Amino acid sequence: MNTTIPLTLVQSKTMNPVFDLGRLGYFIKRQLNLNLNSLWIAIVSNFGTMLVISALFAYFNRQDEEVLYGLRNMYLVAFSLSGYVFTSMVFKEMNSSKTSYAFLTLPVSKLEKLVGAWLVSAPVFVVLYGLMILLLAFFSSMLAQQPEVFPSLFDHNVWVCVKVYLVTQSIFFLGACTFNGNNFLKTLLALLVFAFIIGLYSTMLGYLLFNSEGQVVNEQTMNPVLKDNFTFIFTKIIPFIFWYLLAPFMLVVSYFKLQERQV
Amino acid sequence: MIALKDVQFRYKKQRPLFENLNLTLQPGFIYGLLGKNGAGKSSLLKHMAGLLYPNSGECRVFGYNAQDRDPNMLQDIYVIPEEFELPGINISSYVSNNAVFYTRFDYAQMDAYLTEFELPRTVKLSNLSYGQKKKFLIAFGLSTNARLLILDEPTNGLDIPSKSQFRKIMASALDEEKLIIISTHQVRDLENLIDNIVVLEQGSIIFNQNVAAISERVTFEYNLNGVPDDEVLYSEELHGRRAGIVKNLSGMETRVDLELLFNGIVKDAATINRHFAN
């Protein structure tokens, strides 16, 4: 080769080391383009399966409004499940021994990698899957000859489902940052173990607090102070933790996981 | 510049791999990292790219702490590992999605390399042969104009013409601000390309010298008959004769035989280093 490459004496432009919107955009574009094939396969197979199921149910149960709601619920279940699986795979490149180096040495900051992956797996996913559900719901209500039901399918339940997804997917997001491969199953397992430990702990606590005194937990006979405490915990504290603290906490932990990540 | 200071490192539940490892590398050179299998060559390279963190001590690359993986440092580093996988997209698409992160990426240079290596731009990367994939990564890595290039066994999987192309391209790519580090056990492939020999053995750097200094200080002889014993630093049987490393007292410089040198260093680094220190 006879082309001589000129000496690059120009210092490279210093980039913002923590957060740069342009770079975040390029990162998201890269992540989507590099996985375009598997994304298309996932979208088409998801959409196709649900289309066939919807067509069958809607066609054979024309005029039955309940079937449309049933189908809608199926879409929501599929939405959540696909969302969890998709979120679990959002750091696939980092979790495979042959590609992790490329992800980790990509000149994008940890915060951008985190935010980019979260944007793709939460809001972007919700919008895209939402559009798909919209199409499917429209299609089934037309096929069931009840176009007037279509708008009412998007009731309060849908928004609760989306909100619950946005919170709970953060658990799978953390799982995606933490485990090396099979992230979805490992996260599920971790959740089960966690639930088991909490269950065991509450049982033991309950046993210590009440059973030793022969007290049965009963709303009528319960100590009123204790009852107020419980009411407060279950109606105020736990919902607050769930809706406002869980997801940010999971994302912060995910950030530290990314920071600790080695090959 | 790369500086590893008192680096200690062990993989979980294993004996320490590096103990008080110190190493300084300067731009303008191609460093050859040599070591036996399992000596930790790849792990050392991973430290430089911030892919492994020392248990104690530090690894600084261009002033950055490598493990922070600051994007400004990362755009100045390109790693080509021995084992890798490329996505199922074609070269043009890969370049347009990845080049943007490197502010000094040179598209014209990339085109020239692709032509030189005869790489098809429209075929999916995942369908290329291992050697072609490697050539693609080399082309991309050089086009990023990253100042630090880390190559783990780069000639593995390359056929003979490709090895020659590789040497030509590396020779043309080196300039005074580039630092290229190549780990290899196929010494013959890269013998004339490497100009600094770094030997890693039992958790530390036991030798780090420039080839010019080596050929000034020692000669490589293939028949030690008649050479006084006190001038011989290392000897071994080669084709029925005694070959070895001899103190260079005449000033006549011989070709540096990396295999012989490596064997000598691994056998008795202390003797050879003492001679270099004098």
Added chain:
Amino acid sequence: MEFRDTQAIYLQIADRFFENILQKKWISGDKIPSIRDMAVEFEVNPNTTMRTFNFLQDKGVIYNKRGIGYFLADDGLEKTIALKKEQFLQEELPGFVKTMQLLGLTLDDLKAYVQRNPLSDN
């Protein structure tokens, strides 16, 4: 390029330069290829070809015009011949003479041989 086993690489590259000069491929005042081009051609480290250039410059065979490149000196050919002569006498002749002694050949034997089999002049 296949390198021989014994001599330092930068000197072997210098020998290639000498060949080009002796064969008049390069003549006085010619600009010679750059350090980098030579490194690419011989597939060696540019720092090695830089040693070759420094060595030849020290011997006065080539000279450097800052920012333009390296040129063959006016007396480059003469200097090369002198260097190669010295090299022949110092490095090759002793081995040659030793072999002659081992085989019991005399200079007269050689003279007779050369007269019988005129050497081609390349």
